[in-house]
Amino acid sequence: MSESDMAIIKPEMMKSYIWLETSDGSIQQVEQEVAMFCPMICHQVLQKGAGSSKNNAISLPQKVSPAMLSLVFDYCRFHQVPGRSNKERKVYDEKFMRMDTKRLCELTSAADSLQLKPLVDLTSRALARIIEGKTPEEIREIFHLPDDLTEEEKLEPLKNTMDDPRIRLLNRLYAKKRKELKERAKLKSIEVEEHVDERSVDDLLSFINGRDHKVVKTSKSKKKNKKKEEHKNGRSNGTCKVSNKDSRNLHSKQRSVDETSSSLGSVSNLLSMEDDIFSPKAEFEDGYIDDEIDPALKEMLDREVEDFARRLNSSWVLSSGQERQPVHFSINGNGATRRLTGPAARQK
Amino acid sequence: MGESLDLISDLPQSILENILTRLSLRDAIRTSVLSTKWRYKWSTLTDLTFDEKCVAPSTERAVVETNLVRFITGVLLLHQGPIHKFHLSTSFLQCRPDIDQWLLFLSRNDIKELVLELGEGEFRVPSCLFNCLKLTRLELCHCEFDPPKSFNGFASLKSLNLHQILVSPEAIESLISGCPVLEFLSLSYFDSLVLSISAPNLMYLYLDGEFKDIFLVNTPKLVAISVSMYMHEDVADFEQSSDYNLVKFLGGVPLLEKLVGYIYFTKYLSIGDDPGRLPITYIHLKTIELYQVSFEDANEVLVLLRLVTHSPNLKELKVSASPIQLFPLEEESFDLFERDYFDYKLPRLETVRMTDVSGIRNELEFIRFLMGTSPVLETVIVTSSLSDKEARMDMVVELLRFPRVSPRAQLLFLQD
Numbered sequence: 201m202s203e204s205d206m207a208i209i210k211p212e213m214m215k216s217y218i219w220l221e222t223s224d225g226s227i228q229q230v231e232q233e234v235a236m237f238c239p240m241i242c243h244q245v246l247q248k249g250a251g252s253s254k255n256n257a258i259s260l261p262q263k264v265s266p267a268m269l270s271l272v273f274d275y276c277r278f279h280q281v282p283g284r285s286n287k288e289r290k291v292y293d294e295k296f297m298r299m300d301t302k303r304l305c306e307l308t309s310a311a312d313s314l315q316l317k318p319l320v321d322l323t324s325r326a327l328a329r330i331i332e333g334k335t336p337e338e339i340r341e342i343f344h345l346p347d348d349l350t351e352e353e354k355l356e357p358l359k360n361t362m363d364d365p366r367i368r369l370l371n372r373l374y375a376k377k378r379k380e381l382k383e384r385a386k387l388k389s390i391e392v393e394e395h396v397d398e399r400s401v402d403d404l405l406s407f408i409n410g411r412d413h414k415v416v417k418t419s420k421s422k423k424k425n426k427k428k429e430e431h432k433n434g435r436s437n438g439t440c441k442v443s444n445k446d447s448r449n450l451h452s453k454q455r456s457v458d459e460t461s462s463s464l465g466s467v468s469n470l471l472s473m474e475d476d477i478f479s480p481k482a483e484f485e486d487g488y489i490d491d492e493i494d495p496a497l498k499e500m501l502d503r504e505v506e507d508f509a510r511r512l513n514s515s516w517v518l519s520s521g522q523e524r525q526p527v528h529f530s531i532n533g534n535g536a537t538r539r540l541t542g543p544a545a546r547q548k
Numbered sequence: 549m550g551e552s553l554d555l556i557s558d559l560p561q562s563i564l565e566n567i568l569t570r571l572s573l574r575d576a577i578r579t580s581v582l583s584t585k586w587r588y589k590w591s592t593l594t595d596l597t598f599d600e601k602c603v604a605p606s607t608e609r610a611v612v613e614t615n616l617v618r619f620i621t622g623v624l625l626l627h628q629g630p631i632h633k634f635h636l637s638t639s640f641l642q643c644r645p646d647i648d649q650w651l652l653f654l655s656r657n658d659i660k661e662l663v664l665e666l667g668e669g670e671f672r673v674p675s676c677l678f679n680c681l682k683l684t685r686l687e688l689c690h691c692e693f694d695p696p697k698s699f700n701g702f703a704s705l706k707s708l709n710l711h712q713i714l715v716s717p718e719a720i721e722s723l724i725s726g727c728p729v730l731e732f733l734s735l736s737y738f739d740s741l742v743l744s745i746s747a748p749n750l751m752y753l754y755l756d757g758e759f760k761d762i763f764l765v766n767t768p769k770l771v772a773i774s775v776s777m778y779m780h781e782d783v784a785d786f787e788q789s790s791d792y793n794l795v796k797f798l799g800g801v802p803l804l805e806k807l808v809g810y811i812y813f814t815k816y817l818s819i820g821d822d823p824g825r826l827p828i829t830y831i832h833l834k835t836i837e838l839y840q841v842s843f844e845d846a847n848e849v850l851v852l853l854r855l856v857t858h859s860p861n862l863k864e865l866k867v868s869a870s871p872i873q874l875f876p877l878e879e880e881s882f883d884l885f886e887r888d889y890f891d892y893k894l895p896r897l898e899t900v901r902m903t904d905v906s907g908i909r910n911e912l913e914f915i916r917f918l919m920g921t922s923p924v925l926e927t928v929i930v931t932s933s934l935s936d937k938e939a940r941m942d943m944v945v946e947l948l949r950f951p952r953v954s955p956r957a958q959l960l961f962l963q964d
Contacts, residue, residue: 305555312563324563327556328570336581344553345583 218245219257222266227257230273237276239315261313268310271303275319297326301342304330557585564589574602577623591626595633595661598623600640609640617646624653633661642669642690652676660704661685670714688713695719701726712737721745762797770801771832776810792820794851795827804830807855808837818847826858833859834896840870843910852914857892865918868903869911871933897922901929907943916950925954931962 217229218241235251236242244250244258251258260269278284278292297304304323311319331339340347556564568576568590576590603615616638624631634654641647647664654662655676660683664671670692678699686702687709694715705727710720711734724730724747731751735741738757745753746766755762756776764770794817798804809817836855842848856862900918905911919928930947934940944961952959 302555305559308563309559312560320563320566324566325570328567331567331579332571332575336578339579339582343556345557345586346554348584349581349587 218251219254220251220269221257221259222264222269223260223262224266226266227254228266228269229254231277233280234273234276237280237316238272239317241314263306263309263313265306265310267303268306271307272310272314272316272319276316279318293322297322301327301330305343554583554585557583561589561592565593568593569595572601573597573623588628592629593627594629594631595635596623596627596631597633597635598638599636600638613640613644616640617644620650621646624650630658632658633663634659635661635663637663637665639667642667643671647671648674648676655680658682663687664691665689665711666691687711693719695723699726701728703728705730707732709734710736717741717743764797764800766800768800769803771803772806772808773798773801773804774806774808775813777813777816779812779816792823793817794820794854795823796820798855799826799828802828802830803832805832806835806837807833808835810839812840814838814841814848814851815845818845818851822847822850826854828858830855830859831861834861834863835866836862836864837866839866839868841867842870843908843914846910849910849914853917856894856918860894861896862894863896864899865897866901866903867914869905871904871906892921894918894922894925896924898924898926899929900925900927903931904933905930905943906933907939912943912946915947919950919952919954919957919959921953922957923953925952925957927958927960929960929962 216232218232218235219227219229220235220241221227236245240261241251241258245252250256264272275296278296279289299307304326308320308323308327311323330342334342339345568579573596576593579586579590580588598616598620600612600616602619603612606612606615620636631654634650636647636650643666647666651662651674659680662677662680662683662685664673664687666689668690671690672692672694673688675696678695681702682704683702684704685707686705687707689711690713692714693710701723706729708724708727708730709732720735720741721744724733724745727747729749730747731749732754733745733747733750733752734754734756735743736754736756738759741757741759742761743759744763744765748766749769750767751769751771753764753767753770753773753775755774758778759775760779762775797817798807833855836859838852838855841852852867856865897918900915900922902911902915915928915930919925932940932943934943947959947961
């Protein structure tokens with residue numbers, strides 16, 4: 201409702217007006233019976249005597265923009281007329297609700313600030329109708345919601361209300377893989393720390409002695425782990441010395457990782473491939489092992505899991521119709537694998 | 549553009565809950581995968597409604613059952629805050645220990661409205677239900693109900709609905725009298741119930757089943773009564789006492805606005821010695837619907853006449869006649885309408901509908917009576933169950949002869 205509309209009204213009608221100030225500072229006047237339909241305005245007028253003049257304008261809540269105010273008053277103007285039948289009102293409401301989603305949300309917010317419950321209910325009903333039956337992707341698109349949940353969070357077993365034993369299997373598989381990667385990350389981080397300590401001395405030594413990493417031949421497993429960390433830190437000149445203590449630790453860690461992988465194998469035959477992956481890995485002796493093994497392993501695992509997920513999804517979709525897109529299992533989510541940085545992430 | 553594009557997530561929680569409650573529970577919970585903000589928005593909903601549509605359909609019943617149980621348990625575990633309404637309606641669940649656990653959980657979470665409509669099979673309601681002292685509405689279907697001795701009723705219960713419940717009449721009576729603010733009572737699908745109802749705030753009474761005897765001991769505020777009374781073929785099942793059932797049952801409901809009776813209800817009311825006039829006038833009674841009235845039985849017709857003539861504000865009357873008995877009672881009822889009934893006026897009666905009319909004397913006389921005493925009568929709709937065209941014609945001819953006090957009265961004859 202703009203001032204120009206007001207000008208058309210005959211002066212003899214002697215309507216009284218209420219003055220209102222919207223969030224942008226603009227002031228306008230509205231017919232009293234229309235404005236008083238809103239409880240918030242009504243309260244202000246009756247309890248505080250506000251709104252009687254331009255200087256005394258009721259300042260409206262922030263969520264009420266002039267455009268929204270105009271919409272709200274259109275609604276009020278129609279409904280405050282007493283003689284209308286229920287059917288007329290319903291027809292009006294249906295037509296009134298036809299607007300884009302953004303305006304609908306703003307209108308809900310505005311109506312709520314003005315405490316106009318019938319309009320809040322009307323808009324809520326319209327929003328509910330928009331949401332119902334749609335997939336999460338569709339809903340996100342309509343309301344511009346960020347897709348910021350990790351896949352892991354989307355799949356968390358308790359949240360899986362479409363409980364399917366295959367989903368549980370997948371979750372278990374995923375959880376075990378996470379654990380395994382965590383352990384390997386732990387492995388690396390310990391090495392990193394040790395490595396850092398040694399580095400300063402060895403660096404110096406190697407620099408002094410002019411050695412390069414290829415000369416050193418330690419046990420395959422140790423070397424593998426050592427090389428991993430070297431590449432992780434982006435340096436090609438590795439250290440030659442690995443203390444006995446460390447090697448023992450590395451051994452035990454390697455064993456535990458192997459154990460994990462073999463237990464994984466019992467879950468699904470897909471995972472037996474992991475065992476295969478582990479053994480060929482040991483054959484690499486070069487320093488470039490790192491870039492290929494670790495990320496390669498991860499990629500392989502990712503692919504297996506995605507395959508599995510795809511297979512699962514196709515039948516899952518049929519039975520539940522929940523998420524229609526294939527579920528993506530990305531390891532470099534925001535979760536536990538944070539510690540894997542550097543080339544691993546870059547490879548992805 | 550410092551504001552996020554997100555249109556909806558920052559609306560106040562009250563609005564979001566308003567929206568979420570309008571979705572099915574399944575859709576509402578699915579919003580938890582939309583974004584981080586939406587993860588737990590559903591979890592504070594206070595009204596939870598479950599049925600088999602919450603889980604994926606399956607041809608195997610056991611699968612649906614298991615999935616539904618897991619779903620409900622999962623929802624309850626993830627839920628935060630009080631739960632005010634729990635509505636479970638499915639034939640897939642019968643007796644399961646899980647239901648006991650859910651009820652225990654609910655009893656600790658301020659449950660106010662509990663609706664449990666299970667499949668056939670007597671689920672025994674656990675004792676924790678009787679600890680839900682904030683209950684305002686209770687609806688049970690296919691359950692076994694056995695309150696402990698220490699149970700004193702639900703102090704806040706306003707609505708009670710028991711359908712096909714295995715329970716002793718004493719338990720129901722004490723339950724009803726232990727709920728002082730009870731306003732709505734519905735008892736259905738019972739066998740041979742003898743019941744005495746004492747409920748000072750009761751406004752709506754709905755009975756449907758085999759009742760032997762009902763006493764409305766203390767129900768002064770009753771506004772609407774609907775009774776479907778079944779009984780054994782042997783009419784003698786009804787207690788023959790000298791008290792007039794009409795007075796016994798409807799004597800203490802001065803505020804009555806609507807009365808509906810099916811099957812043997814009118815017969816039940818007609819039992820006993822007729823004292824002549826009724827002690828009470830139903831000044832608020834606007835609608836009377838009595839179905840399956842046996843017009844061959846003068847006593848039943850008398851009940852009808854009494855009710856109609858003691859309701860000065862009666863606006864709408866619907867009556868259906870029951871089919872002719874194999875052994876019709878003597879038609880001693882000519883003088884029924886010769887009495888001083890025609891001195892009565894039905895000043896507000898506007899609509900009359902009589903169905904299954906077979907053309908016997910009492911039926912026609914009744915219509916004649918109505919048309920002769922209702923100055924604002926507008927429509928009289930008559931439908932007949934007669935198959936014989938000639939008999940129908942005779943009836944119509946006779947009906948058309950009746951004098952009408954209301955100038956606007958229309959007599960409409962409809963084919964069944």
